[in-house]
Amino acid sequence: MTEIHQVLVGAGRTDAITNMARALRVALRTLGQSEIYAQHPAPGVDDVLPLDQFPREDSAGRTIVFHASGGDPDVFELLDSVAERIVLVFHNIAPAELFDDVDPARAEMLRLGWQELELLRPKVCLAIADSKHNAECLAAVGYEDITVIAAGVDVYRLHRLTPDPAMWHRLGHEVHGPLLMYVGQSVPHKRPEVLVQMQYLLTRHVGRFPSLAMVGPPTVPVVNAAALEQARVLRVPGCLFYGQLTDAELAAVYRRADLFVTASMHEGLCIPVLEAMAAGVPVVGRSVGALPDTVGDAGLLLPADAGPEMFAEAVGELLDDEGLRNRMAYRGRQRLRDFDEAAATASFLEALAGVV
């Protein structure tokens, strides 16, 4: 009997990689037995099994699909010790050096992640990357013949939801003028402080008064806290730090937003950008990592070294040009065709058939 199990480092209720694995599991179960195992499943995630329940007994026909997004010694030990073939799905690993000052333990895990990728290479029978940029990163650690398959994401997931009424009401009270939004974890390379500084320039130097909603889990709390403190000390008006929201609350923010802005310095794919495009919200970001592949002409990509001055001008320009915003929103929806979940799953199964 065919057994194809997926292994993740962490799993969450609404986490993008876990959602990709869930979609894949539906397809894999048509072929045989298939489960998802994670070393760190979040509380309440009961459709993902803890890694210590992984069946370690010898099974010649078994294949493991490993979703690589960070380092973990226990996950590596399992992958290294079992005899199965490994299909690697690479979602990229954040640059460790940016975490050294704020979260050294996490920085160490990220370094470990890259080392583990190199060590696993002989066991990997199929290497898949979900963006060209990720394929290039994987090639840099010695992988060859990498298959690029766009991430299969249900991008309209939030768009279909009814926005949370309480959040909608709250936005009505708190948001004055246009709404700029950002969604992402509070980690150093996402550079949330650049957006706060952009808002400072917009309100103090450019004479515009949008609101800025910052959404996302406090992965490295000090990063978000310091950005918030800068907003407080500089008395920047309109900065709304919402932290992690439910899907329905997030849907409300996307529905209300005029622009999605990210100053991230590193992206392996950037799911929130896809969600913004699904909601018809134009994207402003930096031309780094996989962002050019992800947004195409649906987003305004500034140079990689763009600072808050340039972001402020870009926002001002787009807020003034409704026609351009509409064109970008239209292109965004066109662009999303490349990230169709069913097509991505079909491509994955096709690639898998070549090795299993």
Add this chain to the structure above:
Amino acid sequence: MVHLRRREESGLTPGKNPPLRCASHQYTHPMPANADDLDDVLERIHDRVEERREAGDYPPGLEQQLDRHYHHILKGFDAEVEAITALRLAVANLRAQSEFDLARVDTWSGNPVKRLLLRIVGKLTVRQTRGVLTQVKLFSDALDEVIASLVPMVESLAGSGTEGGGRERSDLDKRLHTALDRIGLLEERLDRSLEASDDRSV
């Protein structure tokens, strides 16, 4: 060009890249053909930033100044976290010291006569010693309760600075120092009680 790709960042040279096999349904039109409007926008943005810099709307070094300010705050947060960790350790240490028992009263001496004397005095004053220990224990429990309520307060005061709760940092500092002063006073009272109990037991 709208997208300034930086392939060199990956450390790869184009000639050395291994072949990438693309799934048929994607990247058939990787770069937009109709992004001219965005090119124009980018150019305008560049020009406007330059204009504002020349006009003094964006003073020289403004971005660097903002960045330095953020990193200064970030460093401050590290120190704050460290201070709170040190406070937690000190409280744990204090609690570990609050197990009062007759058995912890040292009656040993190298001199056999003194040793015998200390034991006799100990036996004769055991009621008084137990009484003092009971009082000290009661005081210690009360102190523990005070500290247990102060520690989260100190943490939340530090946290409210980071959460932007509206209080000024100087206000938070005053509250923190008040809390620490109270802890200091309670510790002094505890020391005095312990000294008194020592005097009585001897």
